[in-house]
Amino acid sequence: xxxxxxxxxxxxxxxxxxxxxxxxxxxxxxxxxxxxxxxxxxxxxxxxxxxxxxxxxxxxxxxxxxxxxxxxxxxxxxxxxxxxxxxxxxxxxxxxxxxxxxxxxxxxxxxxxxxxxxxxxxxxxxxxxxxxxxxxxxxxxxxxxxxxxxxxxxxxxxxxxx
Numbered sequence: 001x002x003x004x005x006x007x008x009x010x011x012x013x014x015x016x017x018x019x020x021x022x023x024x025x026x027x028x029x030x031x032x033x034x035x036x037x038x039x040x041x042x043x044x045x046x047x048x049x050x051x052x053x054x055x056x057x058x059x060x061x062x063x064x065x066x067x068x069x070x071x072x073x074x075x076x077x078x079x080x081x082x083x084x085x086x087x088x089x090x091x092x093x094x095x096x097x098x099x100x101x102x103x104x105x106x107x108x109x110x111x112x113x114x115x116x117x118x119x120x121x122x123x124x125x126x127x128x129x130x131x132x133x134x135x136x137x138x139x140x141x142x143x144x145x146x147x148x149x150x151x152x153x154x155x156x157x158x159x160x161x162x
Contacts, residue, residue, distance in 0.1 A: 032089045037081035038107040040138045042066055043114075045107060046081055065110035068117060069135070072128055080139065082106070102143045109150045110138065116150075120157050 037046040043065035049057040069076075082103035113134055117127055130153065137149055 034087040034089070035083065036085040036087075036104070038084040038103045038110075039066075039079045039081055040103070040106070041077040041080045043069055043110055044079070045084070046079075063107070063111055064114035064118075068114040068131065072124070072131055074131060074135070106138065106143045106146050109143075109146050110134075113150050113153060116154055116157055120160065 033050045035048045035050060037048070038044075039046065043063050045061045045063055047059045047061065048055045083101050084104040084107050085100050117130060120127075122130075134146075134149060134153075137146055141149075
C-alpha cells in the first residue's frame with residue numbers, strides 16, 4: 001500500500017477511537033450498568049449507575065420495610081449493602097440484560113413483610129416483636145431462611161383473617 005493510503009487508514013482509526021472515547025466519557029448512559037444493593041440493616045435500596053470504570057450517579061431510596069422501621073422508631077444501624085440486582089445497558093451489552101442476585105429476593109421479602117404487618121390489626125408490642133425477629137434474621141440468616149420466615153408470617157396472618 002502506498003504511504004497515502006496507510007496515512008488515511010491510520011487517521012480514520014484514530015478518529016473512530018477518539019469518537020468512542022468521547023461517547024463513553026461524555027454520554028455515560030450509552031455504556032451503563034445499573035447496580036442495585038439492599039441494606040439488610042435498615043431496608044433501603046441503593047442504585048448505582050456505573051460507566052465502565054466509575055459510578056457517575058448514586059441514589060438511596062426508602063422502601064416499605066425501611067418506612068416500617070422508622071414508623072416503629074427502630075434504631076438505625078450502619079448500612080450493610082448486599083448486591084441485589086444488576087441491569088446492563090448500551091455498550092456493556094448489545095441488548096439490556098437483567099441479573100437478579102440472592103438479595104434481590106430478600107429485598108422483595110422485606111417489603112412483603114412490611115405490607116403484611118401494615119394490613120394487620122396486631123398490637124404495637126406484637127408488631128415490634130415480629131420486626132425485631134425479622135431484622136435479626138435479615139442480618140444473620142440466609143435468603144432461604146428469610147423467605148421461610150415471611151411465608152410463616154403470611155400463613156399466621158391469613159389464619160387470623162379467616
